[in-house]
Amino acid sequence: MTDPRETKRTQRDGKPGFTSDLAARIKRAQGEDSPAQAAADRMRQREMTGLGRGFRLGSEFVAAVVVGAALGWGIDRLFGTTPWGMIILLLLGFAAGVLNVVRAAAEMNAEAAKLPMAPSVPDDEDEDK
Amino acid sequence: MATGNPIEPIHQFEIVDILPLGNIGGANIAFTNSGLFMVLTVAAIGAFLIFSSAQRAIVPGRWQLLAEMSHEFVANIIRSTAGSEGMKFFPLIFSLFMFVLFANLWGMIPYFFTVTSHIVITMALALLVFGTVIIYGFWRNGFKFLKLFVPTGVPMYILPLVTLIEVISFLSRPLSLSLRLFGNIMAGHIVLKVFGGMVVALLAAGGWAALAIGPFVMAVAITGLEFLVAALQAYVFAVLASMYLNDAIHPGH
Numbered sequence: 001m002t003d004p005r006e007t008k009r010t011q012r013d014g015k016p017g018f019t020s021d022l023a024a025r026i027k028r029a030q031g032e033d034s035p036a037q038a039a040a041d042r043m044r045q046r047e048m049t050g051l052g053r054g055f056r057l058g059s060e061f062v063a064a065v066v067v068g069a070a071l072g073w074g075i076d077r078l079f080g081t082t083p084w085g086m087i088i089l090l091l092l093g094f095a096a097g098v099l100n101v102v103r104a105a106a107e108m109n110a111e112a113a114k115l116p117m118a119p120s121v122p123d124d125e126d127e128d129k
Numbered sequence: 130m131a132t133g134n135p136i137e138p139i140h141q142f143e144i145v146d147i148l149p150l151g152n153i154g155g156a157n158i159a160f161t162n163s164g165l166f167m168v169l170t171v172a173a174i175g176a177f178l179i180f181s182s183a184q185r186a187i188v189p190g191r192w193q194l195l196a197e198m199s200h201e202f203v204a205n206i207i208r209s210t211a212g213s214e215g216m217k218f219f220p221l222i223f224s225l226f227m228f229v230l231f232a233n234l235w236g237m238i239p240y241f242f243t244v245t246s247h248i249v250i251t252m253a254l255a256l257l258v259f260g261t262v263i264i265y266g267f268w269r270n271g272f273k274f275l276k277l278f279v280p281t282g283v284p285m286y287i288l289p290l291v292t293l294i295e296v297i298s299f300l301s302r303p304l305s306l307s308l309r310l311f312g313n314i315m316a317g318h319i320v321l322k323v324f325g326g327m328v329v330a331l332l333a334a335g336g337w338a339a340l341a342i343g344p345f346v347m348a349v350a351i352t353g354l355e356f357l358v359a360a361l362q363a364y365v366f367a368v369l370a371s372m373y374l375n376d377a378i379h380p381g382h
Binding site for chain 2: 051052055056059060062063064066067068071089092093095096097099100
């Protein structure tokens with residue numbers, strides 16, 4: 001978009017043209033957030049609403065439990081190990097669900113910390129760290 | 130939309146055959162209302178992008194600015210979650226984002242069917258992402274992709290257990306991705322319908338009609354919330370899809 005010919009022309013004329021303070025203007029514009037970036041930030045902030053957070057964590061947990069149970073059921077059907085496969089994999093599914101929730105929560109906290117105006121995430125009182 | 134009790138909140142999710150196409154292996158194949166709204170969604174996206182970018186002005190007009198902003202919005206999501214290398218998945222993420230967004234927004238029009246309120250649709254979208262992650266992960270990293278399941282710094286004796294938990298956690302991703310979108314949209318539409326049904330029932334109850342203002346106000350407020358949820362869920366879907374693709378590009382953390 002920067003037309004080099006125009007710059008030359010303005011220099012020859014000795015008059016400040018359209019492109020004379022272009023570098024300064026680009027610098028100024030880059031300092032501000034682009035509208036898309038600002039929209040992304042706003043959306044990220046909204047993801048931190050209670051409803052969004054709850055749905056996120058709930059689905060992460062439930063999905064892992066369901067997958068664990070389904071895997072155990074499938075293994076039992078294939079190898080005839082009823083009910084051990086389902087019992088063990090259901091428990092592992094719970095563990096994976098907790099892992100998912102911990103990861104999602106850590107991610108959310110990291111996102112919330114990045115935003116300057118973000119509301120602080122309520123913390124457990126009995127947590128030491 | 131003619132059968133059943135129209136006040137019943139689940140009624141809106143009914144699949145209706147519009148154009149029967151015959152039977153294949155005992156399964157009924159038809160062009161349904163769901164299919165119709167998928168076509169409408171794609172047509173609306175196509176029309177929006179083609180007409181708004183037809184001018185190709187250097188200084189964009191309103192529509193072109195809107196199209197450029199949606200491009201930048203998705204591009205920013207991908208760059209911030211998957212890095213610049215993730216931009217090769219831009220067509221996939223952008224398509225998913227626009228499809229979910231437009232399908233949700235079509236659903237906000239009264240009497241219209243919401244495509245994303247059926248878990249079959251959201252699951253198909255999530256499995257598309259999941260399949261892409263697995264295929265691209267193995268194609269790009271070979272067997273190093275499996276390092277994704279083996280966290281570093283875990284003692285040997287507990288590693289098999291942790292790996293199994295990681296595998297279950299990985300397999301749960303498409304389910305949680307589809308469950309969230311489907312759950313949000315379906316729950317929201319049911320709540321809307323329940324409050325709408327309350328208004329109708331109270332108005333029909335003679336002396337109680339004055340109370341109908343309560344659920345009516347709620348229905349208006351929840352409509353606003355649902356517009357937010359419609360956009361938000363499209364955004365969340367795109368963010369998580371690009372986060373999962375990031376694992377395919379850089380496994381091992």
